[in-house]
């Protein structure tokens with residue numbers, strides 16, 4: 574059985590490489606014709622330097638081979654998911670769709686699996702999430718991820734299909750907790766980067782990560798996710814990784830923001846749009862999400878670092 578991957582960026586390609594190295598046939602679709610031609614010719618992806626694409630990976634800019642697969646990994650950015658699902662809903666019906674993106678859609682205010690369930694109700698929705706840099710996966714370094722699917726039989730099938738000797742998948746049926754953990758940690762990573770970029774130090778970052786985790790727990794609880802999921806790979810695991818590693822684009826974006834430096838606008842930084850979605854969600858639901866709110870304001874240029882810090886530090890003292 575061939576595994577389909579929509580998205581030929583860093584993550585889609587890295588997953589394809591890991592699966593192909595373990596003997597699976599993989600069909601990658603990418604929309605950029607020139608990038609596909611380059612990947613075919615060089616058997617490499619510029620986003621994963623030094624990694625050779627195994628022969629088991631076929632790459633195409635045409636959608637038909639992708640839709641011939643029963644299981645598709647959707648590794649396109651979170652804000653691109655809705656148009657992709659809307660454009661192709663008829664051809665996606667009946668398939669197992671595994672969201673590999675991390676974010677909240679700005680218009681619908683839903684995470685990727687919830688978006689799939691809304692827009693392609695005849696598909697089985699799942700989420701693949703957790704601490705994993707594409708470069709690490711592609712290099713074959715050990716990685717543990719969460720596969721979340723409301724239907725446990727499908728979750729077990731995916732767990733077998735997508736695990737390799739170096740890519741270890743843990744299973745849950747808590748799709749809400751898993752998708753929110755992945756989305757929220759990106760916002761916290763921006764905030765963690767800001768603390769370092771602004772020269773506030775490692776202690777401030779540790780405080781930020783801890784209070785960020787409390788904020789994640791509040792929202793996940795309110796939206797029906799489980800605390801255990803958030804304490805696992807898809808929440809705490811990915812929060813720790815992304816808030817502390819220079820490999821993270823969200824973290825590096827935050828560092829630049831904190832230091833008042835420019836950042837490459839073409840880099841995928843999921844936490845920026847997600848912070849705006851969460852700021853709106855916080856208002857709609859009446860939940861206190863101070864860090865998400867500050868990150869949204871900072872990324873939109875509605876506040877500066879000094880004012881944002883003052884807003885966080887001048888909140889009333891309370892019990893932990």
Ligand SMILES: NC(=O)C1=CN([C@@H]2O[C@H](COP(=O)(O)OP(=O)(O)OC[C@H]3O[C@@H](n4cnc5c(N)ncnc54)[C@H](O)[C@@H]3O)[C@@H](O)[C@H]2O)C=CC1
Nearest residue numbers: 581582583584585648649650651653674675705706707841
């Ligand atoms: N890079 C990483 O280490 C990891 C990334 N992810 C998630 O995977 C998702 C994708 O990220 P990356 O692959 O790293 O980003 P990337 O920037 O390397 O690649 C994104 C790809 O999506 C394509 N794309 C953009 N808009 C599209 C659209 N409307 N339709 C079809 N294709 C479109 C781009 O052409 C590009 O090939 C993100 O949500 C990210 O959070 C998750 C775990 C690890």
Ligand SMILES: O=C(CO)COP(=O)(O)O
Nearest residue numbers: 703704705706821822823
């Ligand atoms: O999700 C990731 C690691 O788990 C990748 O993080 P960035 O998108 O911040 O690079």
